[in-house]
Amino acid sequence: MGMPIARRLEKKRTLLEWLRYQAAVTEREIHELESQDAEEKRRREVARRERAWVVSAPRSTEGHPVLHRGNCGLRARYGAGELLDLAGVVGAVEEYPDLEMCEVCAPWGSLGIDKPADRPMRTAEAEFP
Numbered sequence: 001m002g003m004p005i006a007r008r009l010e011k012k013r014t015l016l017e018w019l020r021y022q023a024a025v026t027e028r029e030i031h032e033l034e035s036q037d038a039e040e041k042r043r044r045e046v047a048r049r050e051r052a053w054v055v056s057a058p059r060s061t062e063g064h065p066v067l068h069r070g071n072c073g074l075r076a077r078y079g080a081g082e083l084l085d086l087a088g089v090v091g092a093v094e095e096y097p098d099l100e101m102c103e104v105c106a107p108w109g110s111l112g113i114d115k116p117a118d119r120p121m122r123t124a125e126a127e128f129p
Contacts, residue, residue, distance in 0.1 A: 013029075031096075048070070048073070049069075049070035049071040049083065050069070050070060050071050050082065051070070052069075052070035052083035052084055052085060053067055053068065053069060053070055053083070053084045053085075053088070053089050053107055053110070053111075054067070054068045054069075054070055054072070054081060054082070054083055054084060055067055055068075055079050055081055055084065055096070055099065056068060056074075056081070056091045057081075062099040064096070064099060064100045065092075065096045065098075065099050065100070066099070066100050066101065066102050067089065067092065067099055067100070067101050067107050068102045068104075068107060069101065069102070069105040069106075069107045069110055070083050071105070072102055072104060072105035072107075073104070074102060074104050074105070086111070089111065
């Protein structure tokens, strides 16, 4: 003879409660993994910006383009372009011989070149390693 209906119903309700608990645990784990993934992507983007440079448009009609480190706070204000690697910086120097370097983020340090002490440095005067 089979199990009474009341006992089978109780087992099914217990199973359903356990499955709901497992689903809640799994949803929480998925949410945590998605958060970790988003944080990892954010950190990679921050690191990419820290290792890159950006050329911003001149601030005035008489001004010159300015080279910034990728994470410089000023670059966003002045409509900076895409992130550049070292080859991109060398290309920018060739394209803009009057390219200046940002005094705030000091990109010359990350490029491995010295800054003249007497005046703002123009990248056309720099020799890249």
